[in-house]
Amino acid sequence: MRPPTDTGRAHGPVGTAADAGDVQGAAPEEDAPEGVPRDAPKDAPKAASTARSSAVMAAGSLVSRGTGFARSAVVAAALGTIGPTADGYAVGNSLPTIVYMLLLGGALNAVFVPELVRAAKEHDDGGAAYTDRLITVCVVALLAITATAVWAAPAIVDAYTDYTGRQAAMTTAFARYCLPQIFFLGLFTLLGQVLNARGRFGAMMWAPVLNNVVVIGVFGVFLALAMGGGDTLDATETALLGWGTTAGIAVQALALVPALRAARFRWRPRFDWRGSGLTRPLRSAGWLVLLVLANQAAYWVTTRLATTAGLQGGPGYSAYNNAYVLWVVPHGIITVSLMTALLPRMSAAAADKDTAALRRDVSHALRASAAAVVPAACALLALAQPVMALVFGHGRTSAGDTAAMAGILMAFAPGLAAMSGQYVLSRTFYALGDTRTPFLINLVIVALNAGLSVTAAQLLPARWAVTGMAAAYSVALFAGWALTGRLLSRRLAVPRPWRSSPVAAHARLLLAAVPATALGHLAASGTARAGVAVAAAAGAAVVLLVFVLLARPLRLTELHALLSGVRRRAARR
Template sequence: MNGGLYRSAHATPDGVRPVAEDGVTLISVDSGVIGQEQALPPEELHADGDGGTAGNSAIMAAGSLVSRLIGFVRNALIGITLGAGIGDAYTSAQFLPGQIYELLLGGILSSVLIPLLVRRRKSDPDGGLEFTRKLLTFAIVSLGIATILVVAAAPLITAIQASSDNNAAYRDLVTHFAYLILPIIFFTGLSALIGAVLNVRGHFAAPTWAPILNNLVVIATCGVFIMFFSKDNLTEETISGGAILLMGLGTLLGMVVQAIGLLPALRKVGFRWKWRWDPRSLGLGEIGRLAGWMLCYVAANQVAVFVVVRILNRVADGDSASVLAFNNVFLLTMMAHGIIGVSVMTALLPKMSAAAADGRYADVSADLSRGIRLTATALAPIAVVYGVLAAPIAVMLFQGGKYTNANALATGTVLAVAAFAVIPLSISYLCTYAFYSLQGNKTAALINLPVVAVRIGAYLVFAAVLSKAHSAAGMTAGNALSYLVSALISLAVLRRRIGRLNLGSVAAALMKVLIAAAVAAALGLLVVHFLPGAGAPSGRGEAFVQLLAGGAVILIVYLAAATLLRVREVSQVMGMVRRKLGR
């Protein structure tokens, strides 16, 4: 599972991209930060494998579930192993390769290079073999040069990201971790490129499961660290060079193992890479023009990432929720979106794309409206659980070792705020996918600019008015606000583009969902109030009781209230869950 923030508006918590039953494919890569997800129109990609899209979907769903579970073990162990202070420095350094990789390759890989590979595979007599070899050769050389330059510039990069309010020892620690972790850029790109080649050739299992190897290596690294360094007095000033070396190289080794783990799959699909240096034949000018808007989209998001990490580094004193806590909460938010929102999006995108291609904009509107209602209905109880049971969730997942109960409860405060971001996040994504179905990548990029401006503005305002203890919660509130703005702007633009969006029926459905969620939240809070720990558990025992009792009440009351309010999407969501379990 990735340990980062977001790189674009299409982030997943573990880098695993699902394949819909109708063939929408998304590339898998796990670089230690949350990855970018771009769906291909169904007509652009066809699986050549034996299992068909239904089999591929099952394989990737299983891989996604396993990766999420192991990823949470990984993230929890990082906090347990390093604690809040050193964990903040490690996480801050871990963002860097993902941010830089996204600027170099991540955005254009899925939006430009994958469709290009698909077209050459169809049109070239050799199935695009030579073109793919030339593209890989050029990309590997470019990634290698870029990685060397970035590693050499590590002190400058970390100086931009770290705050002047941090002590010198903290800034030096971020830099030391960065020297060891930044080479991940090369192996992240290599892993993504191999995954793209495999996906284009109809092989989906290896790119889905390979990130698990990464997680296992980092988990093993944490285990070795605990064996040899757990008794040390770990602070920014006292952590030893050996401890830094172990965590940094272990993190790098995870991505190396992931990339190596994909090589057998290349042989299986019959692809043999050979050195082919011929950049002129790649049409780099055309690639650059096509990638322009996506680069604009990605670059804007990276500015926001730098800002939020810099702000949170100012409060990275080990006591306040900072970079590590913010990151863990973001991953929980993205997990909810990944389970529900992505499932809905990948099911609707092919239908919306086909309808848009035929000029049937009323059908695009109907599918979008249905997707919003389904997503909100399914995510509402999850948002309530996050809000009401934030503290016991944080204690259960993250408390232990160097990560104290106070650290966990501070993380719970951030998660309670994130509950308000869950539904706006997925609705904004649905709107973006609607633009993709209309081939409106430029529009999506232009909308993203004011959204990122709102996000950064909210970061700065909350940082100025809130105390250090609540800075991470404020940054999460800034995210929620930007998602809401993104959804509102997108819906307004879509209405002008495709006509009526049935927003009246959507608003009525959302109001019913909101009422059901409010009733469930009120009764959940009431139940938790009378349990041991009263919402602030001191350990996993109290946290487990609160989660079990509070979670059961919230789910039952929500379903009952939604049924009484005649929220028809409830039965559709339950049917979707039953079908997935049956499969």
Template sequence: MNGGLYRSTHAAPDGQPPRQDGVTVISVDGPPQESPAEPGGSTAGQSAIMAVGSLVSRVIGFVRNALIGMVLGEAVGDAYTGAQFLPGQIYELLLGGILSSVLIPLLVRRRKADPDGGQEFTQRLLSFAVVMLGVATALVVLAAPLITAIQTSSDTTSPAFRDLVTAFAYLILPIIFFTGLSALIAAVLNVRGHFAAPMWAPILNNVVVIAVCGVFLLVFGTDKELTPENITAGEIALIGLGTLLGMVVQALGLLPALRKVGFRWAWRWNPRALGLGEIGSLAGWMLCYVGANQIAVFALVRALNGSEGEDNPGALAFNNVFLLMMMAHGIIGVSVMTALLPKMSAAAADGRLHEVSEDLTRGIKLVSAALAPIVVVYAVLSGPIAVFLFQGGRITNSDALAMGTVLTVAAFAVLPLSISFLCTNAFYALQGNKTAALINLPVVAIRITGYFVLAAILNESLIAAGMTAANGISYLVSALISLAVLRRRIGRLNLGSVVTALLKVAVAAGVAAGLAYLVVRLLPGSGAPDGRVEAILQLAVGGAVIMVAYLGTALLLRVQEVSQVVGMVRRKIGR
């Protein structure tokens, strides 16, 4: 699915040795057992596997998003994006947060404890979850008009806009069921050490939607300026049903991988045997956590819809930039945490809290070192990135440059987001769902306050940038509070070494940013390209300067994580 805010991680590898049935499973202490151990530990190696698939998928996803913008334009694109937020919000309330915080650790424990490796328990869990997802999805689709009424304000949006959001919602909301199904299958695969299919399956989704956009252009063209008032039922149906079809194909594309890991999907209806009391006690606090986040999302979308109008970047622009931010976070932060979570969960279960602390510290350092050059690229090259990715069709150069302004702000939210994410998952490993939920309440309050305050004081053309800034501030607050609480719960976090590493990374990033800024200002367009040719030139030259300057400075400062990655690349090239 594309465009959802605050998506949960719903996959994590198991820490089991090779099973007797011949299925090879990745161990948290090393790569697959048939392969020699890679120097540098398993976290970087496992993260790299997932990062490659995530990168390819997300790059294709940007092609999809760019085409949607070109096909629909700003006004209709905002309505489509507003409707697309809804399945993600409802999915998170139903399953997303519970899956990563409750079910993944539970599946890991049952895989260790049960004689059949958790096969029967997983079958019962899937049977129960599929039924509940189906019922919930049907109810949500019926309530589509009510949900969209909450998300849009009659004072700031036109009746035609609200009707269009509702029409898209009817077609897109069934995605909830297939998103949940895809997430459950991905969890089963990752718990059994299979990472490839879950990371590559979204490509199927994106290819389907790209094909639908191509059909739309062939059938309807781009001559007419689309507005909520003149878009036809056929145009709505093609884009809406095409979006739903993409998610259906993604879910079905994961089924063959289940047999590959030795899991057979048999229907077992026995909810009592699932221990729903244990799941419910843990999930209750997770629902509090996720519910607070979704209130924030409704507030966000209402604020963005309030900026509806010509030349004002709204939901479509915000979502495009948010996906860029989540690409960096997903490739680095999610991949690192997906590799660390089972190991941290096992250490927490055995009372080895010092290992949880060491893994969290290692994750923060690795994520910071890896994300720093991406932050610089987003901050310095935001204009050419937006023009290259999004200009075309019904998206003008000024529209794209406005998205670039939002991306500049988003650059400073990427690292706080990933560190906050690492800390939250550390609480999940400790089964501290209540603590995570309680921390999240003031964080969400700060986020929503930021939305309303910035929406009130900023010009409409800066609303999307202001909402992004509010998100970034809330991520930073979340990370600081979480680290303080974790230090009291699991002991010393070796924050001194973390601060030292962050300072070195900041110096390397600052050098790279300064040099790239000066070089790009000397190129045609001076950072605000008037087309893709100038954008490509600025991206090529500026990107090269950033990478060379960052890597060179980081190696001179002996940033350990950068040295490890460079060493790993050299070894692979040597082979």
């Protein structure tokens, strides 16, 4: 399962990518009214309810993450979670997203929607020709990058690992089979952002379900044929898993075509780029490319350190990646869904220089996402052991492996709130057309993360090195969140930002987080003998109950609204 690409994070394993307060049914999609240009995005603020759009995306993301867990379980059963085969597949399958994000993905993900919204306002044809040119430029770049990456696969693998012999050969083979994903990842982002700019958000969040289904089927065949008996895979086994994983990404991208046709979008390649206004997005993209380069420098450090720890007998890159994949689930379901729905509206407000509206949207996004993200972080911290065992404790994965991954997840957990907040604030800068400031802030995050990760690898034994790296990322995210908030509050002229409603809401949520985490852990420990599923369910119920009981006394307004909305919909049904 791949989360949506994210330039707002300083690094992270790649290869697995809502208005939580008022989730309602999906808004019906309407055909463009007569007289509207074929490519004109609808007016983002009026196209549909943000809450409903977020609900559609959150539901799709939830199903995607659910099928992603099934996918992770099947992969763990087939390859294990710690060892040369698991690490080889994890590295090979991560390289496409690394290269894609490094060279193009970050720019597409953050620049595309604001540019399409501005183009719709500035051009008589609703931005149709501009959109065609922008997509053509990106498709040509994707083809060139993909071909070059496949050719350079051995050098890329060597840059990220210290593998030799059969391990290096297997990982390089995985990379060659998986690197064509670069083109389909880019195509998925391009088509999805075109839909988002038109107020159609559901398809991009639901399409990854098909990806997961394809990969589950491929690994199911692998298990059914009793393949992969040794420490490394032979050529046939590697080809099956590599090409099968790439097929999932291809299906995911092509699944957006029907939604585009329903939106009356038809891409017509255009090569008349000179004097067409593409300089502005390319300049903005330049800062994002630099941002991603900095991110990947930190990610390269983490990958080298994690693979080295794995070679020394401790948890390695695969364990780090598995913990990360589980950790980002709430962020993908809640914050990404919410900001995807809000970004067109925020971009329109920025284009109209409506600072007051922009401030309101940022405040709402911070408070609404935190209302669900903070309880989720508490649950991951309190229930790391049973949750890891439930998702990954299958096949060749031992109890010791799941315990090691649980420690990594616990180190990640506190940083979830910071990751969510940082994502909201960085997307606000992108709506303003400013990609330079996030790049400069990101340098601070990257430097802190890389430095702390190296320190952890040097001072901690191999058993705990990767756990220390996860904690380093959490610390770096909190520092970046604070710095970004300070700079954005100046940009938006927020009076007394440390006394603002988002800061107060986070403080009250943290007061509830302490007893919720402690009591949830006790509940999970007390029911451990009944099995990991029961322990996880009991602990999660207690965490939720504590937040429910404290919602009114602590004035957790957004959480109370979320719970009230759930109760109303349950009553109606």
